[in-house]
Amino acid sequence: MTLAENRIGLIAGSGPFPILFAKKAAARGYEVFAAAFHHETDPALAGHVAAMEVLHLGQVGRLTRFFRKHGVQSAVMVGAIQKPRAASEIRPDIKALSLLAAVRKDTHDDRLLRAFARFLEKEGIIVRSSTFLLPELLARPGCWTRKKPSKKERSDILLGWQKAKAIGALDIGQCVVVENGSVLAVEAIDGTDATIKRGGGLGRGNAVVVKVCKPIQDFRFDVPAVGARTIEIMHECGGRVLIVEAGRSLVFDREEMVKLADQYGISIEALADMQEQSQKKQG
Amino acid sequence: MTLAENRIGLIAGSGPFPILFAKKAAARGYEVFAAAFHHETDPALAGHVAAMEVLHLGQVGRLTRFFRKHGVQSAVMVGAIQKPRAASEIRPDIKALSLLAAVRKDTHDDRLLRAFARFLEKEGIIVRSSTFLLPELLARPGCWTRKKPSKKERSDILLGWQKAKAIGALDIGQCVVVENGSVLAVEAIDGTDATIKRGGGLGRGNAVVVKVCKPIQDFRFDVPAVGARTIEIMHECGGRVLIVEAGRSLVFDREEMVKLADQYGISIEALADMQEQSQKKQG
Structure with missing residues (x-):
């Protein structure tokens, strides 16, 4: 594997799956870089990845900078991100605002995630299925x-x-x-x-x-x-x-x-x- | 109204609606006879009807005898009947068993209720919409x-x-x-x-x-x-x-x-x- 192929970004939601994913990926020789979220991601994930950045929902610019810094060119999303109850939990940066504007009025989960994936691709980070590197799952x-x-x-x-x-x-x-x-x-x-x-x-x-x-x-x-x-x-x-x-x-x-x-x-x-x-x- | 037309059977489930129905029906000059159920029907319903019989789920014979005794020829169902959690809460009599046998395997709510309504009609009690006597509802x-x-x-x-x-x-x-x-x-x-x-x-x-x-x-x-x-x-x-x-x-x-x-x-x-x-x- 080249350096980039060896590195995988993990956009980590709630529940046990991000840690389980990180363990499996590490066992297969991948270096995992995790973007975690306050109130969502199990903090213990930090012990199973090469580096972890804890973000507020909406900090899209920080997320892409983190991945770029570590040479991450493809990422997976694992675990659920609940829709926040209070607007104060979201801290949309300028990139997030332009993203949200592009989603129009329909905020149904999948559409927002698809728009987010398109956005990351424009930023040079391909979002892939978590099964592409671990088909045995x-x-x-x-x-x-x-x-x-x-x-x-x-x-x-x-x-x-x-x-x-x-x-x-x-x-x-x-x-x-x-x-x-x-x-x-x-x-x-x-x-x-x-x-x-x-x-x-x-x-x-x-x-x-x-x-x-x-x-x-x-x-x-x-x-x-x-x-x-x-x-x-x-x-x-x-x-x-x-x-x-x-x-x-x-x-x-x-x-x-x-x-x-x-x-x-x-x-x-x-x-x-x-x-x-x-x-x-x-x- | 003739005697029978003046009398209405109320097969009363849970929640506030049976009492509200009984009040409205009484205000319109109906005599209400309530079939109530243990663990389902609000016992306070007794204070708003001409007579009330409290049954276990499945006591179909008792229900028809109660209505017949009071000259009830049409009845309404008001309020929900939850499916019982424990089989011990149901006391099916012979009539109920023959009814259940007729419903076959599909125990989906509406079918069971439809079968129950057909059964009551055979017994001389017509099940009608609760709106037939109170269209203003x-x-x-x-x-x-x-x-x-x-x-x-x-x-x-x-x-x-x-x-x-x-x-x-x-x-x-x-x-x-x-x-x-x-x-x-x-x-x-x-x-x-x-x-x-x-x-x-x-x-x-x-x-x-x-x-x-x-x-x-x-x-x-x-x-x-x-x-x-x-x-x-x-x-x-x-x-x-x-x-x-x-x-x-x-x-x-x-x-x-x-x-x-x-x-x-x-x-x-x-x-x-x-x-x-x-x-x-x-x-």
Whole structure:
């Protein structure tokens, strides 16, 4: 690898995934430079990267200067950035203001991120999917756990898949929680963990969690990710089956995740498409 | 009125609406006979009806015997019945078991209610829309409050309407909470109050709440209802605009509701259809 190819920028949101990503990337010989955010990024990330700059939301100029200083030419976005509650949490610099102006009125998450990615490209930093350097993180098809979904659960899986795809098509969220033929919870801006807690809490301890890609998903950001923490949350609140989309979801800590699921008697399955499920249901 | 026409059965779920219905019906000269449910119905309903029988979910035979004893030939369903968490809360009698068997595997709310309505009709009790005797409860088109939605809010109203209709078409829920172009929360089995609390809590104090009918809505049950409590909840958690569907939503306590909204500076508007809003947005 040349110097630049060896270096990767990590635009790090909340949750455990930025650290998991940094560890995996380091293990593969990458030097990781992290742009972190106040109130969002786990400060412990600093211990797993070559350098880290902690920013306020909106400090786009500082972000590009940081990456340039370290010779970073491509970056990934890992972890969610919540929309700030208070305007005071955002400190838009001049570059951020011109970026926001370009997004027009529609502030829906993906559009803002796409505009941000376009902006970074103009500044010489290519935003890539986090899977381009770690393709092994993509969910492999099949059932990963000792426990397989039951015939009764298959019916909820099918329902949940259909609803989750429809919710994704509406650009609302990626995850639904289903039990006994009813949709218990739909993810919106609150995120998957909160949705699982809510849905599980409304069920009778047999919830099926389905997390899928949007029909139009930009794989540079917000790729559906699951991990050991997902299984812990499911265990706490009555989730019995986790369904993800094979080849289109990220798993940063698969081994630990499957070990936990086996311990709790939870099933994890990665499905390729509706067709596959319909066939399984008939079989 | 003949004796039977004067008597109305009230199958009473949770929340304030059964009592509000009973008061309105009594004021119009109806004798109300309430079938209430343990852990669901406000016991105070007993003070507003001619007679009340408190049942466990599933005691269908007792319910029909109660109505027959009092010469009730038509009934309305008001208020939500949550799906019970524990099987021990349901005490299905023989009639309920035959009813459940007829619903087959699909236990989605509306189907179960439709099957229940068909069953009651066979038993000589017609289930009617709660608006058949109180048509004045239907939401009148237009803005009801001193404060009108702003131009910026109109854009969220349009987005919310589209998403809520789509969520309804998926048979998931009736209500969404929107702010600044993002869907903050989607109602599933948790109900409207919980959805407003959640969505409002995730916003910045300018949430638009849209509650609509499903494209295919059986008006005998689960007609979207709002009231003073809706406004109280919105006030507590940053809801600024409430949109309902004109002529297809129930309002049991309109005067108190509008008074509260005026006090809090909240807008309430009942819209007839998408077309109307698109025109307003362009205007």
